[in-house]
Amino acid sequence: MSDKPFNELNTLDIELRKCFPVKGFCSNHVQVTIQKICGFELFNTRPYHNYESWSDGYCIFLGDGSDKTIFVQAEDLDDAIKLMKEKLKSINGEAA
Numbered sequence: 001m002s003d004k005p006f007n008e009l010n011t012l013d014i015e016l017r018k019c020f021p022v023k024g025f026c027s028n029h030v031q032v033t034i035q036k037i038c039g040f041e042l043f044n045t046r047p048y049h050n051y052e053s054w055s056d057g058y059c060i061f062l063g064d065g066s067d068k069t070i071f072v073q074a075e076d077l078d079d080a081i082k083l084m085k086e087k088l089k090s091i092n093g094e095a096a
Helices: 011-019 077-092
Strands: 032-040 054-062 071-074
Touching: 011 077, 032 077, 054 077, 071 077
Parallel strands: none
Antiparallel strands: 032 054, 054 071
């Protein structure tokens, strides 16, 4: 856990820590992987934009990404975390 009081953490950090709490002894265990990605027409291709553009966003994998049980992507990190929480809820059958 961080040296900061829990309520002083960034709100996205708080959301991730709530979704993936430390459970007992774990040594270098990857709970979640977040990647910032970019590509041609990956995101930001709304009808009023020029479709020939490069853009960036985020992918979130459960663990190290080798198990694709959870995989989401969105243009903004907060939206990607929201999608991940919804997927966790549907898989676990509970509030994430």
